[in-house]
Amino acid sequence: MRLFLLFHLLAILGCGTESDLPERKWEISLISIHNLNIEDPSGLTMDASGDFLWTVSDVEGGHIYKISFEGFILDRLPYLGNDMEGITMNPNDHTLWIVEERLRQAVQLDTLGNVLQIVDVPVEVTFENDGLEGIAINPQNEHLYILNEKNPRAFVELDRGFEVVRYEYLNLDDPYYISDLSGLFFDHINRHFWIVSDESAKMIVLNMDLVPFQYFDLPDTKFEGIAIDLERELIYLVNDEQNKLYVYQLE
Template identity: 40%
Template sequence: MSKALKVITLAAILFIHCNAPRSENRNPASAFPGLEQHLELTQLATYAIELREPSGLTINAEGSALWTVANNQRVFKLDLQGRILDRLAYKGKDLEGIVYDPTDSTFWLVEERSREVVQIDADGNVIFSQKLALGGEENNGLEGICRDPSGTLYVVNEKAPSLFLELNGEKAIKTRLDLHFASDYSGLFCGLEPNEFWLLSDQDEALIRWDRQNGKTQTYKLPFSKGEGITVDPISKKIYIVNEKMAHLHVFEFSIPPP
């Protein structure tokens, strides 16, 4: 190859590299604030969802789609404005919570009355189910589920008693904590910092950030009741909450106020 041709080839490679589309950095660790940072929440939009009593919410790894469960005990895929894109095959009994597992594109669900954790594939076929050893009133059972970056699952029991549960590898209860900082607990999201969790309280109309290790909390009053599902996209700094009563998707943006 001549020297001139080598130069032209190298220039072409550099041009292609410099002009290739860049994918968004989806590493959330660099964008996610710890609990030591107090956040400001700004409501951006509210969208109607054409479902009855949506409850539970999760987002995919790309931050491009949401999933929720509804009163007809089905799992629905939504766009970021709450429009229905798809329905999965699984039909539950009393679905309340859902979380996406990016390692295999499956979903983990909680059934409130049966105290059951269920794993389904991307089409809605059951892969695994496990009943948790919990008592209490049937209608005050499991309300939320989340998965931390290490793959550990956590669930929250609504009230009477209000419980935070860490599950082991067999999806049985490993750690059980009584919760006392809200009237009830209706949604759960795992933060990216160790021991940090975001919870909804339907009765208190609040979003609460909680550090499991030191017990510290930050509470944000919401302009609505019946918040029943929460997920957060740390890259876009968006918080998505479903309102069960009004069948609305509320979108907030979080920011760190200047010192």
């Protein structure tokens, strides 16, 4: 009987809370953590095949790495980065796009590491190290989405001709507030953006209009790259400080 009453009470309280707080669409659970033999991994993307991941090291002279889902290095491209902080793959032509934080450039490469083109990204510059941190591509229109870390926290959308078609500040209110932007994934099926924040140890999900609707607390700061396997509902994150790959199940 007491249990029954408690149940009722919880149900009533539950209802009250639900109307106050935004509905949570998913939960995440940590399933594994893998060591990466890579210094300061700072961006992450799924290969178009769905069979492995790509990451970048942000150190000067750092490389682009092809890694397995367990964090083993499968290949290393010869390209020498300046301060690479984000990576994505265009599934239409299987080319890679990385962002160079300090140079404020997006660089397109083939999977052998040859540079195909360099695009200057016109963001406001306050401090050199508060630059480009995330990149993703929309396979439907091939627009590039780019994040500027902070000062300002900006979301930039470039069309196929690399013209800026959207430039928005991401100054969000609680519970979605994040003090910096450090990694970006675009879910082209559900049309959601996933942003990871190093400093706030948080992950947020936004719709196409950049309206946030869910957040997740992460166990540490320094998560700087995110990739999601939409079919298997797995979230992969790289941590720049720990040099580790985290795998979460999305439920």
